[in-house]
Amino acid sequence: MSAENKDVVENDIVEIERDIVVLEDDGVILELVEIEVYVREGRPVPKARKYRYRVNKQPFETEKEEISREEILTNAGLVPVDDYRLRKKRRHGPPEEVKPHEIIHLREHGVERFIAQHKHVQDGREARLEFELGDEDLAFLVGLGLVWETLKVPKPDGTGFRLWLVIYQVGVPDGYNVQQANVAIEIAPGYPTAQLDMAYFSPPLRLQTGRAIANADSNETFDGHQWQRWSRHRMGGAAWKPGIDNLESHFAYMQGWLSRELGQ
Numbered sequence: 539m540s541a542e543n544k545d546v547v548e549n550d551i552v553e554i555e556r557d558i559v560v561l562e563d564d565g566v567i568l569e570l571v572e573i574e575v576y577v578r579e580g581r582p583v584p585k586a587r588k589y590r591y592r593v594n595k596q597p598f599e600t601e602k603e604e605i606s607r608e609e610i611l612t613n614a615g616l617v618p619v620d621d622y623r624l625r626k627k628r629r630h631g632p633p634e635e636v637k638p639h640e641i642i643h644l645r646e647h648g649v650e651r652f653i654a655q656h657k658h659v660q661d662g663r664e665a666r667l668e669f670e671l672g673d674e675d676l677a678f679l680v681g682l683g684l685v686w687e688t689l690k691v692p693k694p695d696g697t698g699f700r701l702w703l704v705i706y707q708v709g710v711p712d713g714y715n716v717q718q719a720n721v722a723i724e725i726a727p728g729y730p731t732a733q734l735d736m737a738y739f740s741p742p743l744r745l746q747t748g749r750a751i752a753n754a755d756s757n758e759t760f761d762g763h764q765w766q767r768w769s770r771h772r773m774g775g776a777a778w779k780p781g782i783d784n785l786e787s788h789f790a791y792m793q794g795w796l797s798r799e800l801g802q
Contacts, residue, residue: 570599577629577650589644592651594680604643607636616654623665625653632670659685659706669701671785672730678786684708688725691760701725702760703785713800715744722758722765723788733778734788737795738765751799770795 571586583589590599593614600613611619625633626642626649633653636642642649653676657664668690671679679686685706690699703725707718722738740763745751753769772778772791 573644574650577648580629583645585645591644591649593654594652595677600644603645604641607638607640607642610636610642610652611654614654621657623655623657625655627651627653627673633676653680655680656685659687669725671703671725675785678784678789679705689761700760701727704761710743711796711800713746714796715746716741719743720763721792722760723785723792730784731780733772733783734785735772736770737768737792739768740765742766743768743796745799768792768795 568584568586570588570590571583572590573583574590574592576583585603588599588601589603590597591610592598593610593616596614598610598613600609602609607624608619611617611622611624616622620638624636626636626647627633628648629650636652655665659665665685666687666689669688671688682705687704687706689702689704691702692699701724703723705721705723708721710716710719720740722740723734724736724738726732726734738758742757742764743751743754743766751768754766756767756769758765758767770791776791
């Protein structure tokens with residue numbers, strides 16, 4: 539054992555760096571392993587008494603090396619399990635769907651963490667995921683605890699698609715005509731280097747005072763709904779900063795627009 543490690547044995551437990559090691563008859567195993575740490579570092583996941591894995595932002599522990607999709611969702615309190623989509627995130631590549639009754643081997647499958655999302659929107663149909671967002675944006679969306687979809691909407695001239703993120707039942711501050719609204723944000727080509735701009739609301743927002751909202755009198759139509767466009771652009775000190783700004787910061791700016799409008 540190196541000088542950097544604590545060369546102390548008490549009650550058959552040795553602490554080595556960040557891991558707790560247990561001495562047993564059949565050798566040395568770890569007390570607790572954080573799956574995400576080993577997978578991110580490209581190291582094999584060692585045998586342990588307990589394994590810690592993450593669903594969305596929350597950590598959970600299990601003594602089992604093999605765990606089913608249903609157990610993962612149930613342990614996370616996401617029930618009924620059939621109402622949720624579960625995806626596994628490996629070190630490289632996009633998230634992959636975990637099928638019903640699929641068994642995940644926590645030591646062998648190279649799964650870094652899990653992403654869970656409710657399947658259904660307000661009308662009961664299954665949420666659509668027609669394009670992928672990055673890990674940072676996925677973590678933010680899951681953390682919101684709201685239903686969301688990604689939609690590829692054909693352009694009228696047939697030259698391609700526009701990419702839309704739709705977040706359902708977002709809270710609206712007191713002082714508007716509704717308490718919740720669906721929010722659409724267009725994902726620009728080249729994002730996240732290219733900036734996100736504006737936001738679209740359905741139903742349209744109106745102030746209870748009756749005062750008109752500036753630059754919110756145009757509509758966008760897609761997916762069978764009209765969306766009120768709030769034309770707000772980030773300039774000067776609020777200009778988009780690649781590598782710093784993302785969906786979460788744009789969402790925060792949007793919430794700021796709604797609050798400031800009430801004070802005007």
